[in-house]
Amino acid sequence: MLQIPMNTDPDFAMAGGRLAERDLLIEVDDLRTHFFGGAGSIRAVDGVSFSIPRGKTVCVVGESGSGKSITGRSILNQVPRGGRIVSGAIRYRPDPAAPAIDLASLDPRGRDMRAIRGAQIGLISQEPMAALSPVHTIGNQMMEVIRLHLKMGKKEAREHAIETLALVGIPRPAERMDSYAFQFSGGMRQRVCIALALACRPKLLIADEPTTALDVTTQANILDLLGSLQAEFGLSVLFVTHDLGVVAEIADEVVVMYVGRVVEAGDVDTIFHAPAHPYTKALLQSVPRMHGQPTERLAIIEGMVPSRFARPQGCSFHPRCKQARAGLCDQRDPQSVGIGDGHVVSCLLYEGGQ
Amino acid sequence: MAGFIIRRLLYMIPMMFAISVVTFIIIQLPPGDFLTAMTARLASQSETIDPGVIAGLRERYGLDQPWAVQYWKWISGILLRGDFGQSFDWNKPVSELIWARMSLTMVVSVTTLLFVWAVAFPIGIYSAVRQYSVGDYFATFFGFLGLAIPNFLLALVLMFVSAQYLGQSVGGLFSPLYINAAWSWAKLGDLISHMWIPVIVLGTGATAALIRIMRANLLDELNKPYVDMARARGLSEIRLLLKYPVRVALNPFVSTVGWVLPHLVSGSVVVSIVLSLPITGPLLLNALFAQDMYLAGTFILLMSMLTLIGTLISDLLLAWLDPRIRNG
Numbered sequence: 001m002l003q004i005p006m007n008t009d010p011d012f013a014m015a016g017g018r019l020a021e022r023d024l025l026i027e028v029d030d031l032r033t034h035f036f037g038g039a040g041s042i043r044a045v046d047g048v049s050f051s052i053p054r055g056k057t058v059c060v061v062g063e064s065g066s067g068k069s070i071t072g073r074s075i076l077n078q079v080p081r082g083g084r085i086v087s088g089a090i091r092y093r094p095d096p097a098a099p100a101i102d103l104a105s106l107d108p109r110g111r112d113m114r115a116i117r118g119a120q121i122g123l124i125s126q127e128p129m130a131a132l133s134p135v136h137t138i139g140n141q142m143m144e145v146i147r148l149h150l151k152m153g154k155k156e157a158r159e160h161a162i163e164t165l166a167l168v169g170i171p172r173p174a175e176r177m178d179s180y181a182f183q184f185s186g187g188m189r190q191r192v193c194i195a196l197a198l199a200c201r202p203k204l205l206i207a208d209e210p211t212t213a214l215d216v217t218t219q220a221n222i223l224d225l226l227g228s229l230q231a232e233f234g235l236s237v238l239f240v241t242h243d244l245g246v247v248a249e250i251a252d253e254v255v256v257m258y259v260g261r262v263v264e265a266g267d268v269d270t271i272f273h274a275p276a277h278p279y280t281k282a283l284l285q286s287v288p289r290m291h292g293q294p295t296e297r298l299a300i301i302e303g304m305v306p307s308r309f310a311r312p313q314g315c316s317f318h319p320r321c322k323q324a325r326a327g328l329c330d331q332r333d334p335q336s337v338g339i340g341d342g343h344v345v346s347c348l349l350y351e352g353g354q
Numbered sequence: 355m356a357g358f359i360i361r362r363l364l365y366m367i368p369m370m371f372a373i374s375v376v377t378f379i380i381i382q383l384p385p386g387d388f389l390t391a392m393t394a395r396l397a398s399q400s401e402t403i404d405p406g407v408i409a410g411l412r413e414r415y416g417l418d419q420p421w422a423v424q425y426w427k428w429i430s431g432i433l434l435r436g437d438f439g440q441s442f443d444w445n446k447p448v449s450e451l452i453w454a455r456m457s458l459t460m461v462v463s464v465t466t467l468l469f470v471w472a473v474a475f476p477i478g479i480y481s482a483v484r485q486y487s488v489g490d491y492f493a494t495f496f497g498f499l500g501l502a503i504p505n506f507l508l509a510l511v512l513m514f515v516s517a518q519y520l521g522q523s524v525g526g527l528f529s530p531l532y533i534n535a536a537w538s539w540a541k542l543g544d545l546i547s548h549m550w551i552p553v554i555v556l557g558t559g560a561t562a563a564l565i566r567i568m569r570a571n572l573l574d575e576l577n578k579p580y581v582d583m584a585r586a587r588g589l590s591e592i593r594l595l596l597k598y599p600v601r602v603a604l605n606p607f608v609s610t611v612g613w614v615l616p617h618l619v620s621g622s623v624v625v626s627i628v629l630s631l632p633i634t635g636p637l638l639l640n641a642l643f644a645q646d647m648y649l650a651g652t653f654i655l656l657m658s659m660l661t662l663i664g665t666l667i668s669d670l671l672l673a674w675l676d677p678r679i680r681n682g
Contacts, residue, residue, distance in 0.1 A: 076586055081577070109591055118587035130579040133598055135676055144597075145587040180677045196587065 023096055025204060025236045026052040026075060031088035031104065033067075033074045042308045044070040044083060046260035049336070052204065054096075057230065057237040059247040059268075061283075062257035065305050068240045071257070072206045075238065076117055077108045084108070094120060094203055119149035122197030126209035128190035132181035138165070138192055139177030142199055149200045161199065168195040169225060187218035194225065201233060208240045223250055244287050248272060253342070256280050259306060259316040262336070266343035276345040278321045315348060323349060355680065358673060366662050373658040378425045381647045381654075387417045388442045391645045415442070428648060439648030443641065448652045451637070456656060458527060459633040462622070465549060466557045467614055474561045475607070478568025479600060482576060485569075493565060500562035509555045509628045516551060525630040527552070555625050560614050564607065571606050575599035601675075608671045615664035616657060 033045035045067045052058045060068040073079050075090055091100035106113040117123075125131050133141060142161035146152055152160060158177070165173035168191040181189060190210060197205055207226065211219040227250065230237055241247060247254055247268070254271040256264045256279065264277040275281045285299035303320040306312055312319055318329035329348055336346045389408050396403055412418050416427060431437040438448035481490045517524045526533070527548050532541045575581065576599050584594050623635035630636075634653055641650040673680045 078582070078586055080582075114588040114590060116588070117585070118589075123583065123586040125579055125583060127579045131583045133580050133584070133602070134678060135602055136598075137677075141584075144589075148588060180681070182678055183681075193583070196583075 022051075023054045024051045024091075025054045025093060026238075027089075027091040027093075027100070028071070028075070029089040029091065031071070031074055031090060032086045033070050033079055033083055034086050035080075035083040037082055040309060043260050043311075044308070045074060047088070048257070048260070048262050050255045050262060050265050052236050052238055053252070054203075054236055055230070055234045056252040057239055057250050058253045058255060059239045059241060059251035060255045060257060061241060061244065061247055063242060063305050065259070065308065066257040067260040068242075068257050069208050072123075072208050072238055072240045075103065075204075075206060076121055076123060077103050077106055077113050078117065078123075079108070092116070092120075115149070118145050118197075118202075119200045120202050121204045121206060122200075122202040123206045123208065124190070124193045124197050124210045126212040128186055128193050128210075128213065131193050132189060132196075134181060137178050137180055138184075141196060142177070145196060146199050161195075164195045164199050165192070167229070168192070168198070169221075170195070186214055187221060190214060190218075190222055191225065194222075194229070198229060198233070198235075202235070204236045204238065205230075206238045206240070209242070210239075211243070211246060212241070219246075226250070244283065256283070259308075259311060261316065262344070262346060263317065264343075264345045264347075266340075270340070270343050276339060276343065276350060277347050278323045278349075279317050282320075282322075325349075355673065358680070359670065362666055362669060366666070369662060370659065373662075374429055374655055375425065377651055377654045377658065378421065378428065381642075381645075381651050382421050382424075384645065386645065387412075388415075388645045388647060389417060391643075392442075415440075428651065438652040441641070441646055441649040443644045443646040443649065448649050451649065452634070452652060452656070455632060455634045455637055458631075459622075459635075460660075461545075462527075462549070462552055462556070462631065462633055463615060466553045466560075469553050470557045470560045470564060470614065473557070474564035474568060478565045478607075479572060479595070481565060481569040482572035482603075483595065485573060490569075497562035497565045500558035503558070505555050505559065505625045506628045508558060509551065509625050512551045512555060513629065522547065525628075527631055527633075552622075552625065552629055552631055555629070556622055560617065564610060564614075567610065568603065568607055571603035572599055575603050578602075605672060605676055608675060609668050612661075612665040612668040616661040 028051065029049050031045055031048045032043065035042040035044055048067070048071055050058070050060075060071060062068045070079065070083065074085055077085065077090075079085065085104045088104055090103040092103050093100040101116075103113070103116070106116075132138070139158070139161060142164065143154070143157045146157040146160050147154075150157070150160070162173045162177060165176060170176050170188065170191055176184075181192070184192060193210075205226075210226075211222050214222060223246065226237065229235060237250075239246075239250060251268040253267050254265065255262055256271070256277065258279050264271065264275065264280045271280060272284065275284055279301075282299065282301045286301060288298060301320055306316060306319070312330070314328075314330040314332055315321070315324070315334050318324040321329065324330070325348070332348060334346045334348045335351065336344050337350050338344050339350055389412055393403060393408060416424055428439055431439060436449070438452070440446070441448050441451055444451055477493050481493045484490050513524050516522045523529045527545055528541070529544050529548070532544045535541055578599070581594065581599050584598050585591075589597075622631070622633060623639055625631070626633050626635040627639070634657075638650060638653045640646075641653065
């Protein structure tokens with residue numbers, strides 16, 4: 001990897017010392033997505049910044065409730081009922097030469113946003129069983145999205161749909177066009193979902209735990225498929241998962257989230273071999289090791305993810321953190337600091353030049 | 355699909371047989387028969403009738419034979435000669451009495467069903483999509499009101515409104531001018547102008563129920579992942595709504611035809627007496643009072659037939675709508 005000289009500009013340090021001319025498809029900047037309900041508002045995404053380089057895979061990892069899925073949905077500007085993006089920017093640059101579009105500023109139901117959804121940004125989810133209409137054929141749903149965005153005639157759209165189904169490895173795609181979702185196995189359904197998401201050849205695929213509901217063999221097949229499609233189309237992938245094994249296999253860059261915030265981000269080698277944040281370290285230690293002793297107990301992270309309504313003061317992780325320092329971590333909110341080549345950590349231990 | 359229809363039609367044969375037997379037994383259950391009921395009625399008017407005459411009549415009608423023999427005479431007449439027997443009370447063949455009323459009953463029921471659908475469908479969708487909005491509360495309030503108001507009361511109020519403010523003749527399905535007239539466009543127009551009261555009265559309860567059903571079904575579907583995924587493909591909200599969740603929520607809606615149809619037919623007795631509608635309800639009630647067994651039996655048999663047909667129609671619609679049923 002190219003070594004870049006350390007930059008002393010504070011703004012540059014905030015962004016993790018990234019090269020300004022890096023070709024970024026998406027830049028998420030201080031994104032806040034909150035949910036409003038009877039019991040008060042929940043800050044599901046609370047000031048998240050990261051970026052997705054063109055043609056690369058960025059993995060967002062975190063426990064349940066870390067806000068990783070909502071971050072993915074926010075990029076589509078399609079937050080579940082009750083929630084909305086309250087501030088921040090999502091700069092989307094489909095053409096490197098043209099000015100960026102701020103997705104967060106578009107009307108979630110408006111024409112501009114709808115023209116991007118499905119056409120330029122595709123989504124696959126963790127529930128391939130429920131993600132397809134139970135009463136429409138695969139062909140019906142494929143042709144619908146193709147004709148909506150690509151302005152093709154019926155015949156042309158059908159051929160394009162069959163071609164896409166073949167691409168994702170559906171056997172006898174022309175026949176399967178008339179099949180219904182319940183006539184496919186789980187793995188095949190996820191392939192159909194991928195075909196639907198990629199039918200219009202988008203620039204970004206948001207994959208929200210796409211392999212969680214699948215068995216390990218199918219999971220490996222789907223990951224291989226995503227890898228080959230990415231190489232073929234120059235696709236960027238935002239992969240949301242809690243499975244560190246999957247991350248190690250596919251990620252170029254990793255964003256670690258905890259209770260709505262990014263605690264650490266960096267390239268995959270750095271995160272796995274030189275993690276900086278105590279939370280990332282603890283996460284990695286809780287994964288079983290191939291050459292560990294059979295009698296060895298797995299490390300656990302003490303305590304629970306804090307309630308969304310009662311976020312602890314100071315660093316959200318301090319009640320569970322072994323390195324927490326009383327009087328500091330329970331008082332001050334940590335800021336993101338760049339500590340190396342694209343490596344950002346949000347921890348008070350690293351503030352003030354440690 | 356053809357196999358499905360044929361199978362369903364074949365199932366109907368033993369079902370109809372069972373219904374006809376049960377119908378006949380139920381009609382025979384009250385002590386006595388038409389002649390004892392008649393004797394009692396005459397006695398209450400201080401008239402007497404010669405027991406010999408009664409015995410002669412009983413023998414002539416076969417009322418002294420066991421029920422199985424009577425059942426066989428009745429059912430074989432229907433199957434072999436299309437003869438539904440004789441109405442003792444009216445002293446006419448049953449078939450002469452029922453067809454006009456059965457067909458008007460069907461007209462009223464089907465119109466009511468269409469009315470119920472036309473009203474419940476959009477309001478149900480609105481109530482679900484705008485859950486807890488003012489409009490939803492409004493629809494819910496009037497829905498429960500519609501369920502709670504007894505039909506006969508609503509009938510009386512609407513009759514009053516119609517007579518007092520709209521100047522229509524009260525009750526019935528026709529103006530006096532047209533009751534015995536042959537069918538013509540004018541008579542049809544007259545029927546339509548009289549139809550709205552029974553349609554509203556009979557339809558309110560079912561409409562309110564179907565609004566609740568549609569709302570609940572759609573609320574279940576609206577947050578399903580397939581809706582979210584379709585939205586993520588860039589579909590507009592209205593197109594999305596009508597194509598995916600409404601389509602799936604339609605299944606239980608359609609299957610209600612099976613129960614709404616017989617409910618409309620049998621639930622209309624009180625209303626049709628209040629509104630003096632020339633449909634089956636009042637005639638059936640009288641036949642049951644008088645123990646006019648062939649007339650009552652035929653009515654119940656035909657209504658059961660309607661129920662079976664209604665269920666069949668709703669099953670066929672379901673199979674047509676939902677591939678999981680069709681192929682499953």
